[in-house]
Amino acid sequence: MINIVDKEKEERIPPILRLGFRPLFLLAGIYAVFSICTWVWLFTSGSQSPLNVPAIWWHAHEMLFGVAMAVVAGFLMTAVQTWTGVKGTSGGRLAFIVMLWIAARVLFWTDTPLSIIALVDTAFLVLTGWEVGYRVVITKRWRNLFFIPMLLVAISANLASYATVKGMPPFSANALWQAMLWWFMILISIMGGRVIPFFTAKRFQLEAPKPILWLEMLAILPLVMLAVISFFPLVPTWFNASLLWVAGIAQCIRLYRWQGVRSFGEPLVWSLHLFYLALPVGLIAKALYIGNAWISHSLIHLFAMGTLAGVVLAMIARVSMGHTGRAIYQGPSFSFAYFSLVLATLVRVLGPIVWPEHLQTWVVIAGIGWSMAFGGFVVCFGPMLIKARVDGHPG
Structure with missing residues (x-):
């Protein structure tokens, strides 16, 4: 060392x-x-x-x-x-x-x-x-x-x-935002593949599944291609849809292998599985409705709020516990924050699709749920972050 x-x-x-x-x-x-x-x-x-x-x-x-x-x-x-x-x-x-x-x-x-x-x-x-x-x-x-x-x-x-x-x-700012959203999905796919099955297996004394190379490639490489073609609006729809289908199905299989169904008793674990689930669901939904601009736009928030913000919220809670010297699974009750973000995501994605004339209402409700989730993190974990480790170790 x-x-x-x-x-x-x-x-x-x-x-x-x-x-x-x-x-x-x-x-x-x-x-x-x-x-x-x-x-x-x-x-x-x-x-x-x-x-x-x-x-x-x-x-x-x-x-x-x-x-x-x-x-x-x-x-x-x-x-x-x-x-x-x-x-x-x-x-x-x-x-x-x-x-x-x-x-x-x-x-x-x-x-x-x-x-x-x-x-x-x-x-x-x-x-x-x-x-x-x-x-x-x-x-x-x-x-x-x-x-x-x-x-x-x-x-x-x-x-x-x-x-x-x-x-x-x-290219437009919208093309760049879409490409960066795929960038984060790639990052989460890579890091999620490392830590989510490991955390699950360790917490529930299971055998962690070994990555399958071809499955990893099918799950991640299409995301790289989607990021690139974000800047090329004339790419054929069938090609875009094919990438979404391949990545979505591969991500579903990958997530299933991580044994999330056994994690329901531990919020710091099931939250990672639940929010990661938004990625394959979003990919498949986007493939299904690729010709509908309004639904495709609403689905952006499934990736941004469901996958990105959700995995972020679950990870920062876990890291804050572990790196401040605390027993990871003996922290404050934080399920309310996860549920708040789940509801905010569903409202922001489905509300405008079902009832678009009330878009402002959905944005307000989603904003409240989001604020409760991240405000909850600040209240529950903020005091840990500004104080020394409880075990006396550096860091």
């Missing part, structure tokens, strides 16, 4: 800055509530937006590059310590990275030029990539190096998203 921690030095660091998950999970939870409440207000009130970018652009960008990317960064800067044995980012270095994330969020409410905001926002991702990549390379843990090209794609996409505000790229 390269990880050597000076206990006295560690204790001089405020607990909130001792590992990346602490500030970034907490801020992501707070910002998830703030940004959705703000979006609901802008969407329903008709008030003039005080933002320096279009409100719909801000909503999509901040869900992906604000909330979700903060969780990705916090997770990676925490997990890389476990992967490599090298002390994770902490103290002043972590504070600087966190301040970049905060600054990028705040600057949208000022007259700051978009080029400056883009620079600050990109610096956050670049430094995150460096903190992770450097540790992986020096310890030669090549299995986890794939995060670096993934982050490079995210950095490029983020820069391109700012350019779409000025109409510079040959």
Whole structure:
């Protein structure tokens, strides 16, 4: 192990800055509530937006590059310590990275030029990539190096998203949001395949299923292709539908092999299976209704809220327990948050499909459910994130 921690030095660091998950999970939870409440207000009130970018652009960008990317960064800067044995980012270095994330969020409410905001926002991702990549390379843990090209794609996409505000790229912001949503589905597919069957088997003393290479390829490679063709609107519908069907069926088989039916007694496990289920369901539903633009648009929220936000909520609760030295399955009752997000997702997806004239009502109800879920995380787990580990260990 390269990880050597000076206990006295560690204790001089405020607990909130001792590992990346602490500030970034907490801020992501707070910002998830703030940004959705703000979006609901802008969407329903008709008030003039005080933002320096279009409100719909801000909503999509901040869900992906604000909330979700903060969780990705916090997770990676925490997990890389476990992967490599090298002390994770902490103290002043972590504070600087966190301040970049905060600054990028705040600057949208000022007259700051978009080029400056883009620079600050990109610096956050670049430094995150460096903190992770450097540790992986020096310890030669090549299995986890794939995060670096993934982050490079995210950095490029983020820069391109700012350019779409000025109409510079040959593609729309909507194409980029769709591609980034697939990016997150790819990331969740890869990481979910590692951790969900492992957590399930460990908790219920089962034998973890071994990955089947061809099944993994059929589940993930079509998602990569879907991300690419997001920028090519003239791709034949049959080709798009074929990718959705292949990925959806493969993801269903994959999820079934993870033995989620045995996890009903443990919220921190069944929540991962339930929210991951939104991915194959969304893929198959999108294939079935590929010719219906309104339903296809509504299904975006099944991926964004059901899969992405759901898996995020389940993972940050689990990581917050484990990395603060607590018994993972003896934490606060958190099922209400999972159910709130499930209901919010169903309302946001199905409401506009069944009763489109009441879209504003569905958005408000979904916003309330979302806020209860992530607000619940802040209330239940926030105190853990700002205090030292209960077992006295560093981190």
